[in-house]
Amino acid sequence: MIEIKYDNKLSIRTSGIKEWDGDIIHYNRCEPTPYKALIHLFKHYKLEKTDRLVDFGSGKGRVAFYVHNRFKIPVVGIEAQDSILSEALQNKKMYRTRAKNITAPISFEFGLAEDYEVKPEDTKFFFFNPFSADVFREVLHNIMLSLKQVKREVHIILFYPLPDYQKIMRKNSSFEIYNKIIVPKVRDRREKFIIYRHLPA
Numbered sequence: 001m002i003e004i005k006y007d008n009k010l011s012i013r014t015s016g017i018k019e020w021d022g023d024i025i026h027y028n029r030c031e032p033t034p035y036k037a038l039i040h041l042f043k044h045y046k047l048e049k050t051d052r053l054v055d056f057g058s059g060k061g062r063v064a065f066y067v068h069n070r071f072k073i074p075v076v077g078i079e080a081q082d083s084i085l086s087e088a089l090q091n092k093k094m095y096r097t098r099a100k101n102i103t104a105p106i107s108f109e110f111g112l113a114e115d116y117e118v119k120p121e122d123t124k125f126f127f128f129n130p131f132s133a134d135v136f137r138e139v140l141h142n143i144m145l146s147l148k149q150v151k152r153e154v155h156i157i158l159f160y161p162l163p164d165y166q167k168i169m170r171k172n173s174s175f176e177i178y179n180k181i182i183v184p185k186v187r188d189r190r191e192k193f194i195i196y197r198h199l200p201a
């Protein structure tokens, strides 16, 4: 099975779904982006050496490890469930025993995505439905503040983009649709990526 094969290649364990404990309304469960989708995305969309990718709601780290391994660029994951973050950090230990020669840093931070201070070097932002549209709006606001401070091209990558997220991108941002990448041979047509681009004025 492809999920296990790629986890083994990276020396990580990222499969499985984990719900939040208790009644959490705005924050979604942990579920990895399928490897099939990631492979397809990056067949059609490349990251640059100068990029730094932030995965908001990074779970056990699958997207972060895959991107770091494939493009050798700095990657940061932000995760708000501490038990899940521990698994990502455990994965990092195992991953690093194999990926010793990749000098770019890979890090995971515990915290809320909406509290993350966007850095000038952050250029690609990944979201697989981590939270409600209200929280997404806050995170987008922070990204846009950072763009005012340091002008640069940035992309937002949405996997399984929900209509509410798309509406926020249409109405509240200076981003335009750059690409749409549909994962082939999947039953659920929502398994696709929309990539938005902001160009400096």
Ligand SMILES: C[S@@+](CC[C@H](N)C(=O)[O-])C[C@H]1O[C@@H](n2cnc3c(N)ncnc32)[C@H](O)[C@@H]1O
Residues within 6 Å of the ligand: 026, 027, 028, 029, 030, 031, 032, 033, 055, 056, 057, 058, 059, 060, 061, 062, 063, 078, 079, 080, 081, 084, 111, 112, 113, 114, 127, 128, 129, 130, 131, 135
């Ligand atoms: C659907 S999973 C995606 C995991 C990973 N990005 C991937 O695509 O493989 C969403 C993750 O976001 C986390 N999350 C939810 N709300 C969050 C928030 N406000 N800040 C940071 N992480 C959050 C969840 O705990 C979960 O692990």
